[in-house]
Amino acid sequence: MSLTERLQAELDDIAAAGLTRRRRVLASPCGRTAVVDGRELINFASNDYLGLAGDPALAAAFAHGARQWGTGSGASHLLGGHLEPHEKLETELAAFTGFARALTFSTGYLANLAVTPTLAGRGAAVFADKLNHASLIDAMQLAKANGAAIHRYPHADLSALERLLAASAAASKLIVSDTVFSMDGDLAPLPQLLELAERYDAWLILDDAHGFGVLGENGRGSLAHCGLPAAERILLMGTLGKAAGVGGAFVAGSETAIDYLLQKGRAYIFTTAAPPAVACALSHSLQRIAAGDDLRQRLFAHIARLQDGAAGLPWRLLPSATAIQPLIVGGNAAAVALSDALWQRGLWAPAIRPPTVPAGTARLRLSLSAAHTTDDIDKLLAALRELS
């Protein structure tokens, strides 16, 4: 077999298992609806939880930023690509999250790669929730390549985590977890994780991709939601392409921890800084998030309406108090069939299958947004009832 034939054989296996992934081309901006193949669908597939991706004021800040600062940053942050809008955004993110300092990244994937492998090398041990996001898993594999021991504990299982921590003689320990789990929507036991981190003198690395902007007072995120402080041992990653509606990510932490990432984080150092206009749009987005109780109230009203309405369906929603509302279908084919049937009715609710989620738990991942209307939620519920 040639090299290409070997790849093709694997692709054929994926197709035979019904697991081929496919992209839809949108002929419309991210928003409450999406135009695909000439049809307008109500969009339950985006992570634009506050509807800010389509906010004209953000687009204006982006355009103004591009006119003032050009399109590219031209270099990495350490080699001349760190412009005033980047510096301003860092300061604002630190103030907003309550941490001493923050660094920005062009994606959340990259931000996660900059944290765990930088803090965990030889002699360190990483303790990671089994349902962590793929980017945290890849970061953990890099830490392993750097000589760290890695341990995965069953999802949210605090006693298993404590047993692993107690048995470890590592000089430096890192507990790594999503705050809101991206395929289940549930919240990690954050107060208990912080308690364990204190008891075993470990870092606590948290990925707040789905909490930032949505949860807590002023949308400050999952720590605020749980009433937890910006403790020195916490490094908080947040993404800026979901609720913040633009793109990129940040890591916030203590002065020393952030300086360490700046000095040693390869995924921070060896990449071009994001376009400055992105930072301009994000500064505007942060203000909108902070003043966004109207958006959050609408989002949480939609969540409650969906949960009430779904109570009578044959499929159950996972218990989630966040914008991610997974409807468990079970089989891969059944989940895809339900998603297709909704699509025919003008509703875009993507099916998520293994290996992204455990076998037998294929689901519709319903993402709600402040951009939705009450009528959108009712249409989704009516279609689900009709198809049950």
Ligand SMILES: *Cc1c(COP(=O)(O)O)cnc(C)c1O
């Ligand atoms: C989306 C996501 C990321 C990656 O962020 P990007 O900015 O999209 O690269 C990381 N962690 C979690 C939990 C996510 O959901």
